Amino acid sequence: QVQLVESGGGLVQAGDSLRLSCAASGRTFSSYAMGWFRQAPGKGRDFVAAISWNGGSTYYADSGKGRFTISRDNAKNTVYLQMNSLKPEDTAVYYCARSEYRNYRQYEYDYRYWGQGTQVTVSS
Numbered sequence: 001q002v003q004l005v006e007s008g009g010g011l012v013q014a015g016d017s018l019r020l021s022c023a024a025s026g027r028t029f030s031s032y033a034m035g036w037f038r039q040a041p042g043k044g045r046d047f048v049a050a051i052s053w054n055g056g057s058t059y060y061a062d063s064g065k066g067r068f069t070i071s072r073d074n075a076k077n078t079v080y081l082q083m084n085s086l087k088p089e090d091t092a093v094y095y096c097a098r099s100e101y102r103n104y105r106q107y108e109y110d111y112r113y114w115g116q117g118t119q120v121t122v123s124s
Helices: none
Strands: 004-005 010-013 018-024 034-039 045-051 058-060 066-073 076-085 092-099 111-114 117-124
Touching: 004 092, 010 058, 018 034, 018 092, 018 117, 034 066, 045 066, 045 076, 045 092, 058 066, 076 092
Parallel strands: 010 117
Antiparallel strands: 004 018, 018 076, 034 045, 034 092, 045 058, 066 076, 092 111, 092 117
8 A cells, every 4th residue: 555645835925935745655656657736725636746757757737837846766755846936826735646657647537646735825
C-alpha cells in the first residue's frame, strides 16, 4: 500500500514563497510520475504540476507557470512543489498524487494514490 503525506503548507502573505513536500512510502516511488493538485473552497480539484518518474520531464498548469517548480528526490521518496510569488488565488488545499504511469499526467483519473492534503492560505 502506498501512503503519501504532504507537509509545508501554511498562512503566508501575497508575494511570499512556500515549499510543499510529499513523502511517499513503499519501494515503487521512483517508477512512477507524481503530481500536485489543488482544491479551493467551493471548487473542484485542479491540476497544478506533474513530474515524470525520473524527474526528466515536468508539466505545469498555466496558473503556476513561471512561479511554481516541481521536483523530486527518488532517494528520499519525496516530491516537492516550490511556490514563489504566491497570490491570494493560490489559496487551496494542495494534494500530491502518484500516477500509474512513468510519464507525467495532468488528469485526476491517471492517479491512483492521494495524500490527505495540506492547506495553503495566501493573504492579500
